[in-house]
């Protein structure tokens with residue numbers, strides 16, 4: 134593993150500060166450290182053989198050797214720890230020690246059978262330990278019959294600690310990089326599975342508001358400025374976020390999303406910043422968070438208004454310093470991430486209610502983009518229908534579907550509280566139910582009143598005392614729809630679709646309104 138071209142017989146000298154600084158602060162890989170680790174020892178102690186052993190299952194395996202005595206046999210040497218109690222003791226006590234001839238009389242010399250060293254030669258064992266980990270030992274041997282001076286032993290002990298710390302850092306870096314690579318692959322896979330790989334009707338929109346918005350989105354895409362996407366539910370915030378990513382220089386890097394409303398508050402920090410094994414019950418292995426997954430790419434924080442206040446502070450720090458600490462780790466991780474945030478709630482109001490930090494708001498809202506509701510861009514209906522019907526072919530298998538002018542007139546007369554998502558659902562349902570290729574006015578099932586209207590609550594019959602709160606009306610309406618769908622939230626005909634909401638949005642609203650996943654409902658997962 135190493136070359137042993139020149140052994141050192143030079144006098145011990147205190148290493149120059151820059152040598153140690155380099156070792157402690159540079160970012161070499163584990164193999165580079167093992168290769169170069171012995172170079173540095175030549176500067177602080179005399180030896181004829183310096184060997185680096187790594188601990189593997191109660192054995193010490195030689196991985197590198199230097200000095201005139203280093204040979205192939207030394208490099209393949211393995212020590213059973215059980216046979217060398219004094220070496221084991223040095224590891225257990227984490228103290229370096231020099232050996233005298235008497236020390237070896239009981240257990241023999243670790244290099245017996247490999248090298249012909251004279252009785253009473255100089256020998257020292259230096260443990261390589263940092264934090265919880267013991268990596269192995271460094272041994273130094275000289276043919277001269279004398280014992281290494283305590284001052285030299287102390288110096289090499291300090292060196293051993295620095296080398297072990299550098300090894301630990303290199304190992305952690307390698308782990309994080311590996312996790313990052315795996316998660317990047319995973320994110321790419323998910324992205325292609327989820328589709329949405331076209332920006333849809335943005336730049337070709339007939340609505341001047343939309344076209345202006347698309348133009349500004351393209352301009353900001355070229356920068357790393359955070360963008361705040363505002364708009365009612367289903368107006369296309371996520372699709373616009375994907376378009377901004379694709380238009381940016383980060384397009385070949387991952388696009389990662391986190392829906393802050395869909396993840397239980399207790400798990401959000403780990404989802405964002407990752408965690409190390411054992412940091413909480415269930416953390417059975419190290420896991421990268423969305424920040425790491427999005428390294429060099431874009432992270433969309435959807436429903437940002439739902440982020441708990443304590444996490445808002447941590448997010449702000451991550452945005453300002455571009456560093457964060459995974460849960461349970463005191464190691465600072467650096468990630469280069471472009472942030473996009475989306476919300477349908479009024480963040481100004483959330484700030485007034487102290488549910489959202491003002492400083493985070495200003496950080497995220499440098500460049501706000503507000504998506505208009507569908508009822509304000511009805512001129513796009515024909516184009517949107519054609520686009521969505523074509524996009525749905527993959528699921529419905531129905532090619533060539535089109536909406537007749539009469540059908541369009543009916544769609545244009547509706548208010549679309551669920552916006553583009555509701556339109557997509559209405560079109561998909563109509564396609565499935567329609568025998569032919571044409572979708573006329575009767576093909577569409579549109580509610581005759583606004584979906585949130587509750588028939589039983591008649592304003593005329595109300596008195597000032599019994600005006601129900603909006604939350605109560607919403608709660609009753611959601612419960613009624615859930616009982617209609619037998620508790621089913623997802624999929625066609627599920628409560629989320631009927632209410633024109635994303636399943637995750639419905640779930641978070643149910644949580645807020647205290648609607649538990651009740652036993653009488655059969656809740657099915659996504660299909």
Ligand SMILES: Nc1ncnc2c1ncn2[C@@H]1O[C@H](COP(=O)(O)OP(=O)(O)OP(=O)(O)O)[C@@H](O)[C@H]1O
Pocket residue numbers: 332333334335364365366367368369370371372373435475477517520521553554557634635638
């Ligand atoms: N520009 C567009 N062109 C065509 N279809 C679009 C466009 N934008 C969004 N859609 C469709 O509208 C639906 C909702 O889009 P999206 O999820 O981006 O909305 P959203 O505003 O993020 O929703 P929410 O607020 O509920 O998270 C999706 O089916 C999407 O395919």
